[in-house]
């Protein structure tokens with residue numbers, strides 16, 4: 075087993091209306107507590123330490139003005155929460171990061187990538203191709219030049235991967251399309267088993283819950299590029315996960331509590 079460990083890092087807060095965004099409209103009746111008001115959700119990235127190379131899953135969201143102006147209104151990155159600032163607290167400079175793996179290229183997952191001057195960047199080929207030429211519906215998500223802004227991955231050299239690929243020993247990506255056309259998840263081996271960073275394939279853990287009355291084995295979200303792929307990707311992640319608590323989402327608030335209690339995942343408990 076590998077000695078890799080995983081550190082969740084929250085890079086800010088995006089606003090979403092749970093009933094419109096996190097639950098497919100066919101499922102909202104089964105979640106009466108889901109709000110129809112705007113709420114704040116974290117934006118997690120994951121730092122993988124303990125290997126020969128230092129690896130980051132996603133680089134997180136943009137600064138407040140940009141997030142608020144071009145994206146979900148009210149989204150914010152409080153001072154000290156940018157990925158580079160948080161790495162500094164841990165004693166790392168952006169140049170120390172060897173590898174960045176992107177789950178997808180939406181604005182809240184890949185900001186500040188130009189700061190990581192020594193990193194190799196990995197993204198799914200279909201995601202990159204679509205991100206460079208999105209339909210207008212996704213201009214904001216990918217910060218398309220049509221909006222008069224520069225996309226975060228402009229001029230950045232990418233390693234394009236397809237299918238299941240080993241990124242470094244103990245770290246693999248596999249395709250989980252649906253939230254976006256070329257979305258992928260990252261599977262990481264640790265001393266205590268494997269974890270799956272699922273990006274936005276699963277927004278919140280309610281998305282993995284079955285709804286028997288509808289014959290649903292999951293609760294699909296309401297935001298996707300393709301609902302069939304979304305559904306199959308959630309099933310696949312559930313199947314591959316050793317247990318549900320090994321699934322690491324980017325936006326579920328439960329990760330806030332978990333990471334406060336256990337800042338580093340994959341460590342064997344002392345004395346064992």
Ligand SMILES: [Zn+2]
Pocket residue numbers: 180182183274324325
């Ligand atoms: Zn996201």
